[in-house]
Amino acid sequence: MTDTAGVPPARIGIVGTGWRTDFFLRIASVLTDRISLAGLATRSADKGAAVEAAWGVPTVRDVEQLIDRFRPDFVISSVPWAVTPGIIETVVGHGIPILAETPPAPDHDGLVHLWGQVSDPGLVQVAEQYPYLPIVQAYRAMITDGLLGAVTSAQVSWTQQYHAVALLRAVLGAGIGPVSVNAECHDSLVIESLGRDGWPDTERDTTVRQTMAMINFQGRLGVYDFTEGQWFHPLLSRRIDIRGSRGEIVDHRLTRMLDPRTPVTEQLVRRQTGVDGDLEGFDLDTISAGGRVWYRNPFQGRRFADEDIAIATVLIMMADWVRNAGDPPYPLAQASQDHAIALAINESATTGRRVDVAPGPWQ
Numbered sequence: 001m002t003d004t005a006g007v008p009p010a011r012i013g014i015v016g017t018g019w020r021t022d023f024f025l026r027i028a029s030v031l032t033d034r035i036s037l038a039g040l041a042t043r044s045a046d047k048g049a050a051v052e053a054a055w056g057v058p059t060v061r062d063v064e065q066l067i068d069r070f071r072p073d074f075v076i077s078s079v080p081w082a083v084t085p086g087i088i089e090t091v092v093g094h095g096i097p098i099l100a101e102t103p104p105a106p107d108h109d110g111l112v113h114l115w116g117q118v119s120d121p122g123l124v125q126v127a128e129q130y131p132y133l134p135i136v137q138a139y140r141a142m143i144t145d146g147l148l149g150a151v152t153s154a155q156v157s158w159t160q161q162y163h164a165v166a167l168l169r170a171v172l173g174a175g176i177g178p179v180s181v182n183a184e185c186h187d188s189l190v191i192e193s194l195g196r197d198g199w200p201d202t203e204r205d206t207t208v209r210q211t212m213a214m215i216n217f218q219g220r221l222g223v224y225d226f227t228e229g230q231w232f233h234p235l236l237s238r239r240i241d242i243r244g245s246r247g248e249i250v251d252h253r254l255t256r257m258l259d260p261r262t263p264v265t266e267q268l269v270r271r272q273t274g275v276d277g278d279l280e281g282f283d284l285d286t287i288s289a290g291g292r293v294w295y296r297n298p299f300q301g302r303r304f305a306d307e308d309i310a311i312a313t314v315l316i317m318m319a320d321w322v323r324n325a326g327d328p329p330y331p332l333a334q335a336s337q338d339h340a341i342a343l344a345i346n347e348s349a350t351t352g353r354r355v356d357v358a359p360g361p362w363q
Contacts (some may be wrong), residue, residue, distance in 0.1 A: 016079035148244025183213035
């Protein structure tokens with residue numbers, strides 16, 4: 001990340017009190033050397049009072065007041081899907097960059113409409129964290145270094161819809177060209193398990209739907225595999241498989257060719273401090289393989305979980321980008337194409353037919 005010693009923190013405003021808002025508030029409140037929480041807009045006075053009491057952040061009742069009163073360097077939108085496009089248009093209309101929650105619009109027509117209506121699409125980034133998870137950043141570093149050769153396919157069974165598509169494109173190195181999608185669904189029984197509301201009190205079976213899709217990214221194959229509840233369920237484990245012309249990554253195992261007749265297998269090792277008698281504090285330190293560090297936690301000492309590290313990475317990239325000091329985290333064009341592909345997966349699974357996705361006006 002960019003060296004910002006002596007640079008004042010970026011001032012951010014937040015719109016909404018959606019489920020992700022607490023993530024943004026909690027992470028930003030820790031990264032005070034890089035980010036300053038200027039204010040939050042919510043239509044509910046009661047929710048505003050709760051935010052002020054919990055986080056010490058002043059609140060207002062709408063986005064116009066947020067901009068006029070606090071003049072943020074950028075705005076984070078954490079509101080329902082249907083509301084997001086209007087917030088984006090309002091913020092960009094004031095010439096202020098925005099980091100919008102996923103997806104930027106509910107459906108394909110909404111994506112096209114938003115692209116045509118927003119005065120400057122270049123001011124819009126989307127808060128997609130999955131490509132910035134520590135293990136995924138390690139994968140991407142290894143791919144960039146050429147350990148896999150030319151990446152040809154990837155299979156992701158981890159998360160759903162646009163999140164999974166963003167993850168597939170990140171490891172495949174695929175652009176936003178045309179794709180074709182073939183998908184189907186399968187229902188099965190599994191014991192009920194942990195969810196957002198916690199563990200169940202009694203043992204019972206539940207029916208879950210698994211969706212699988214083959215996505216042709218102009219010759220590179222992406223395999224999408226997601227089962228309802230997979231984020232939390234210990235019996236629905238997360239998996240990733242990335243194949244290239246000279247190597248393969250399967251979860252935490254790298255196999256590659258040293259020469260035409262010498263394959264070697266190496267483990268991706270996570271160094272976690274604070275375990276047993278380690279007094280460094282509970283933190284991810286590094287992810288390494290083959291005697292090299294492929295990822296080093298830039299937030300050492302913050303005690304962030306991996307999801308927090310990914311979201312913090314997006315926030316810091318956004319803060320750097322609005323100051324022309326870094327790359328954009330996830331532009332609206334990419335987010336729009338990924339959601340269009342996710343919608344095509346749903347359509348193909350429902351109809352049983354192949355769905356072709358042409359690049360939209362954002363190409």
